[in-house]
Amino acid sequence: xNEIVFVGLGLNDEKGITVKGLEETKTADHVFMENxxxxxxxxxLERFESSVGKKVQVVDRQTLEEESGxxxxxxxxxxxxxxxxxxxxxxxxxxxxxxxEAKKQQIKTRIVNGISIISAIVSLSGLHNYKFGKTVTVPFxxxxxxxxxxxxxxxxxxxxxxxxxxxxKATSNEYLSINQAIKMLLEIEQKKKMNxxxxxxxxxxxxxAGNINPKLKADxxxxxxxxxxxxxxxxxxxxxxxxxxxxxxxxxxADAPATLKRSAQ
Amino acid sequence: xNEIVFVGLGLNDEKGITVKGLEETKTADHVFMENxxxxxxxxxLERFESSVGKKVQVVDRQTLEEESGxxxxxxxxxxxxxxxxxxxxxxxxxxxxxxxEAKKQQIKTRIVNGISIISAIVSLSGLHNYKFGKTVTVPFxxxxxxxxxxxxxxxxxxxxxxxxxxxxKATSNEYLSINQAIKMLLEIEQKKKMNxxxxxxxxxxxxxAGNINPKLKADxxxxxxxxxxxxxxxxxxxxxxxxxxxxxxxxxxADAPATLKRSAQ
Numbered sequence: 246x247n248e249i250v251f252v253g254l255g256l257n258d259e260k261g262i263t264v265k266g267l268e269e270t271k272t273a274d275h276v277f278m279e280n281x282x283x284x285x286x287x288x289x290l291e292r293f294e295s296s297v298g299k300k301v302q303v304v305d306r307q308t309l310e311e312e313s314g315x316x317x318x319x320x321x322x323x324x325x326x327x328x329x330x331x332x333x334x335x336x337x338x339x340x341x342x343x344x345x346e347a348k349k350q351q352i353k354t355r356i357v358n359g360i361s362i363i364s365a366i367v368s369l370s371g372l373h374n375y376k377f378g379k380t381v382t383v384p385f386x387x388x389x390x391x392x393x394x395x396x397x398x399x400x401x402x403x404x405x406x407x408x409x410x411x412x413x414k415a416t417s418n419e420y421l422s423i424n425q426a427i428k429m430l431l432e433i434e435q436k437k438k439m440n441x442x443x444x445x446x447x448x449x450x451x452x453x454a455g456n457i458n459p460k461l462k463a464d465x466x467x468x469x470x471x472x473x474x475x476x477x478x479x480x481x482x483x484x485x486x487x488x489x490x491x492x493x494x495x496x497x498x499a500d501a502p503a504t505l506k507r508s509a510q
Numbered sequence: 511x512n513e514i515v516f517v518g519l520g521l522n523d524e525k526g527i528t529v530k531g532l533e534e535t536k537t538a539d540h541v542f543m544e545n546x547x548x549x550x551x552x553x554x555l556e557r558f559e560s561s562v563g564k565k566v567q568v569v570d571r572q573t574l575e576e577e578s579g580x581x582x583x584x585x586x587x588x589x590x591x592x593x594x595x596x597x598x599x600x601x602x603x604x605x606x607x608x609x610x611e612a613k614k615q616q617i618k619t620r621i622v623n624g625i626s627i628i629s630a631i632v633s634l635s636g637l638h639n640y641k642f643g644k645t646v647t648v649p650f651x652x653x654x655x656x657x658x659x660x661x662x663x664x665x666x667x668x669x670x671x672x673x674x675x676x677x678x679k680a681t682s683n684e685y686l687s688i689n690q691a692i693k694m695l696l697e698i699e700q701k702k703k704m705n706x707x708x709x710x711x712x713x714x715x716x717x718x719a720g721n722i723n724p725k726l727k728a729d730x731x732x733x734x735x736x737x738x739x740x741x742x743x744x745x746x747x748x749x750x751x752x753x754x755x756x757x758x759x760x761x762x763x764a765d766a767p768a769t770l771k772r773s774a775q
Binding site for chain 1: 518520521524525526528529530532533598600601602603606610613620621623628630633634636639640641643644645646647664668670719720722755758759762763
């Protein structure tokens, strides 16, 4: 069977993959994996290879972008090829180009979805999914951008929450911290003065989603900006209007201060 | 260990669960499952039970809502209890109450995330995740509501896509169809005349996300409203502004008409 099966690895470690994804990998002729669109901190390639009984070829960004993923397209012409991607294969848009190129070359493609940080964070937070607006990524300070602030402002104008993904440098294993992200947002506030993120704004920091021991902390920005979240990866939610059930969940599971109840709708 | 582990079953069938979720279930003293917040069309309880070597007690809405899930809380006081939920355990907000009640009774809780329809649909569609606004559910005609239309209008005002989940009646196994959802939106358009959903609007229908053979069709509403999507479950995306890469993906994987290219940004 000449095809590419895009399989999501899910979060954190080699057990975040679905049973379906594992089975597809076991029956593949060729297995590739990338680990640069996001990081799985506890993933062991050795353990994964032993669980599927196959060698996995790890490809870096440069190799993958060379002639639209030639190495994978070539393998797919010789047999069933599984391409493993952290999280879900197409939540980051990087690999859509490869899928389109495969189609052009008459190679069949299929998707086995994986757990995405997008839904996992919403789920862990206890906040209501239908109250989230547009998602945004906060970049490192050297790529300073006002976009995250503007997206939060736009979401807040209709009472919606904002999920902020924090940037990472896969090659050097650097993660933007929650503290750095807050600092950048406060700097923009100082300039714009739109009262979007102040020291009295409530925010929710999440570290290690998908790990058996994630860390959540909801608090006023003044208390969060030097809070120690431990090991990465990190995400940040800036809530819009909180429903009283959401506040109750934040108090129960994100150690939010009880004073939050006063701001309940 | 007295605890409740909320485990997501993912989509479609018994192989949508993660390896982690399967392992947690195998080591549980008590296993419960609900199947009313969403449906997994190809899920076989028998096959699942045989893969975990355990009996699974299926609980209906009434049992679960009785005294905040007494049956599960009681089991958790006697040993490790796994509660299986279709999709991700907390993307539908139903079970947050149980988690809070457990906390009040000093029962530890953990989450093993599952694949959610929210991220799977975005991923299958090839549209860009950061261009989605607020998600909305379209109800059955007897629960007619203008909310879906208003949410789409609000998202469109900032060029954002809208993911429309289509309602279902788990007890009678009825699914709102894509055609019905479109019809309801067109009716509201006739009344409001805001030019949000017309026969010339582009929409993307998705059937059977998570299945090995999902059906996607992107087209103008005039052509979608009697398109045969086959078996449920169904979802619908009303795009805001489409990027040319998104259009290319819709043409390649959702059989969109080539004329769509004209509307590219």
